[in-house]
Amino acid sequence: MANVRLAPVLRASVGGSKQVAASGGNLTEVLADLYARFPALKEQIQPEESLSRFINIYVNDQDVRYLQGLETSVGPNDTVILLPAMAGGR
Amino acid sequence: MGEASREIMRQARKQVEEWTPARVHEALAEQHEASSEGQDIVLVDVREKIEWNEGHIPGAIHVPRGYLELQIEEAVPDKSKTVVLYCAGGVRSLMAGNTLKQMGYPNPISMSGGFGQWKNSGLPFVQPRTMSEAQNKRYSRHMLIPEVGEQGQFKLLDSKVLLIGAGGLGSPAAYYLAAAGVGTLGIIDADVVDESNLQRQILHNTKRIGQYKAESARETIEALNPDVKVVTYIDILDETNVARIIADYDVVIDGTDNFPTRYLLNDASLRANIPVVHGSVFRFEGQLTVFKPYDGPCYRCLYPEPPPAELAPSCAEAGVLGVLPGIIGLLQATETIKLLLGIGDPLVGRLMTYDALAGEFSELRLFRDPNCPACGEHAHLDDLPTYSDVCAMPVRA
Numbered sequence: 151m152a153n154v155r156l157a158p159v160l161r162a163s164v165g166g167s168k169q170v171a172a173s174g175g176n177l178t179e180v181l182a183d184l185y186a187r188f189p190a191l192k193e194q195i196q197p198e199e200s201l202s203r204f205i206n207i208y209v210n211d212q213d214v215r216y217l218q219g220l221e222t223s224v225g226p227n228d229t230v231i232l233l234p235a236m237a238g239g240r
Numbered sequence: 241m242g243e244a245s246r247e248i249m250r251q252a253r254k255q256v257e258e259w260t261p262a263r264v265h266e267a268l269a270e271q272h273e274a275s276s277e278g279q280d281i282v283l284v285d286v287r288e289k290i291e292w293n294e295g296h297i298p299g300a301i302h303v304p305r306g307y308l309e310l311q312i313e314e315a316v317p318d319k320s321k322t323v324v325l326y327c328a329g330g331v332r333s334l335m336a337g338n339t340l341k342q343m344g345y346p347n348p349i350s351m352s353g354g355f356g357q358w359k360n361s362g363l364p365f366v367q368p369r370t371m372s373e374a375q376n377k378r379y380s381r382h383m384l385i386p387e388v389g390e391q392g393q394f395k396l397l398d399s400k401v402l403l404i405g406a407g408g409l410g411s412p413a414a415y416y417l418a419a420a421g422v423g424t425l426g427i428i429d430a431d432v433v434d435e436s437n438l439q440r441q442i443l444h445n446t447k448r449i450g451q452y453k454a455e456s457a458r459e460t461i462e463a464l465n466p467d468v469k470v471v472t473y474i475d476i477l478d479e480t481n482v483a484r485i486i487a488d489y490d491v492v493i494d495g496t497d498n499f500p501t502r503y504l505l506n507d508a509s510l511r512a513n514i515p516v517v518h519g520s521v522f523r524f525e526g527q528l529t530v531f532k533p534y535d536g537p538c539y540r541c542l543y544p545e546p547p548p549a550e551l552a553p554s555c556a557e558a559g560v561l562g563v564l565p566g567i568i569g570l571l572q573a574t575e576t577i578k579l580l581l582g583i584g585d586p587l588v589g590r591l592m593t594y595d596a597l598a599g600e601f602s603e604l605r606l607f608r609d610p611n612c613p614a615c616g617e618h619a620h621l622d623d624l625p626t627y628s629d630v631c632a633m634p635v636r637a
Contacts, residue, residue, distance in 0.1 A: 158522050158558075159551050168598075194551060204547040208604050216607045231604065233593075234551055235499070235520075235543040 152180055154230045163190035172230070177207065178220045180230060195232065206233045249334060256337030256350050261358040264324055264351050268299065282321045284312075286336045287328055287355070295365045297326065297358060305332050308339055319345050326351035326358070369394060375467065379421055387583045393421060397467060399580045400424040402489040404477060404505060406457040407431070408565030409495030409519050411443040413573040418461040418468045420577060425461065426489060428473035429453040440562035477501055479626075482508040491576050494518045495569065499546040500628035506531065506539035507614055507621050515586075517575045519568040521560055524596040526568035529587050529606065530575050534615060536588035541609040541616075546627050564596060 151171040156164060164170050165188075174180035181201075185192035195205045207214045208231040214222045224230060241249075259267070264283070271281050283300040285292055292302050303311050305327070316323055323345055325333040330352045337348040351358070359365060371379070371390070375397075382388045382396075399422050403410045406429040414425055431453050433444045441453075448456040454472035461470050473485060477496075482504055486492055492509060494516050496502055502518075509516045510533045518539065519528040531538050546552065571592070578584040591604040610616050613624055 158525055159547075202547075203545040204543055204551070206542065211602070211604050213605065213607060215609070233604070234547045 151226060152224045152228045152230050154180065154184065154232065157231075157233045159234060160191065160194060160232055163194055164188045174224060176218075176220070176224055177209065177214060177222045177230070180224050181220070195234070204234050207231065208233065248338075249331065252334040252338040252350075255341050256334055256348055258330070258334070258350050258352040259324065260352055261361050261363055264326070264349075264358075265363050267324075280322050282316050282323050284316070284323055284325050284336075285327075285355075286325055286332055291328060291355075293368055293370055295355075295359070295367045297355070298364060298366045300326070305336055308336055309343065312340065312343065316345075322347060322349060324349045324351060326354055328354045329356055330354040375421075378465070378467075382420070388581065392581050392583075395581055396421045396577070397423040399491075400426065400489045401576055401580075402426040402428065402486055402492045403495060404492060404501065405429055405495035405497065406441070406443060406453040407437065407495060407497065408440045408521065408560065409569040409572060410493065411441045411457070412566045412569035413493050413495065413576070414457055414461060415443055415464070416570055416573040417576060418465045420573075421465065421467055422576075422580070423467065424469045424471065424489075426471040426473065426485070427454045427457050428475060428477055428485060429457070430474055430476045440560065440565050442566070477504060479504060483511065486512055486514055489514060491579050492516045493572050493576060495572070499552065500626040502539055503546075503624070503626040507624055507626075509533060510538055510615055510619075511621060515579055517572045517579070519565075519572045521564045521568050523558060524561055524564065525594065526564050526596075527591055527593045528568055528571050528575070529589075529591045530579065532579075532586070532588045537606045537608045538612060538615040540614040540624070541612045542591075542606060544609075544612075561596060564594075567594060567596075 151173050153169055154172050155169045161168060172180045172183045174183050181196070195202055201220070209217060209222050209224060210228055267281055268283065271279060283297060285296050285300040285302050286305040286308065288304055301315055303315050323340060325336045325348060327333040330350065333350040333354065337350045340348040379393045382393050383390050401417055401422050403414050403425060406414060406427045410427065414427065417425060433448045433451050433453055433456050435449055437444060438446065443457045443460045444453065452474050454474055458470040458472055461468055475481060477485065486508055492505065492514055494502060494505060496505070505516060509531065513533045515533065516531040517528070518531055520526065530536065575586050578586045589606050591606050592601060593604065594601050608615065613619060614621055
């Protein structure tokens, strides 16, 4: 099971946890597992067919755009991070 | 001069050849033209430090007469060089030449008439830059660090940093850059101080409520360090002013509170080739990185599009632990100092994240996107959206 860490704005969609375990051999499968359990998360980050462009995903601290994208393999003890942009202020 | 000293001088004159300032100048000029092979002459100033500070011959090295025997072999290890010595009037340099002969330097030269005659002949000289006594005290802890030193402190004093926003991130960043002696701080902020700011925006205080933040910032900074010149821009950064405003600065610290400004700043900084130190915070977490144009990724490489409003709440909506921007802002100041001094590894291509509750720092690796519309191979900076229409602050009850 991979360890998925979520940025603060996404945590409400998974019941408030900072990290959740997910199964799957690659990123597509891991996301599919997450979306099945947490449909609100899918609404947030992948409402359309492809992953929204404001979300960055890192597997073991590397941006998956520079690995194999959604085909990037995810091993049992790997860490997947979902990170949207933050602006803050006021 | 007593009889004994006259005798010393007589002996020195027999041993040590003298050249006039004109001849020294000519020899140095010839050497300047020659290849790196023909660099035979070394010019040594044997006067006291206080005299050296008032002006010396360009290219000279300083070995005061009092340390001559102890320092000359390290200063001029190659004894086959022609060592030309000078002092104020031509007397101390003769005696120094005599010493050098005894130490095995075959042909030391003394410049007759010394620096006094050099200057009177209208020959060029330089005055080294010095700090005031107050500055020497103020920055002493910096100058003790080998990677900084006096030269590093001069670099900071000569540097110009622009802070976009004098709020949660800008306050600690500006405060510490001022303490460090960054000579010019530009602050752009159109806001006024509000009570809710004081939980984290430490440049301001209760008396300043209602005052423009940029001006409040200037007051605090000037009280801390009079060496710092604060330039205020009571304005909002937009496409009509961004290029003109950032042009004067060496580094920009991004402490903005909205996405359109970040995109605008990104594009302008790429055009101007100015690094941007980015920081952002949310509740208990923060992140920072350095966007160095065409070196690491730019903001658009990282976030080609902004999130929808509900995924990017402001601090007023979501809250922020006051100390968080303190930490991230201070890290932004740290990265800025590293860039200005050219030391250490700035966070180029690295996103540092901090989780205050877990007490954890970690790092994500970022890459330049070869297809980035702003900094990639087929970049087209002129027609990129800043999403100002899309990023309107949501109206909440």
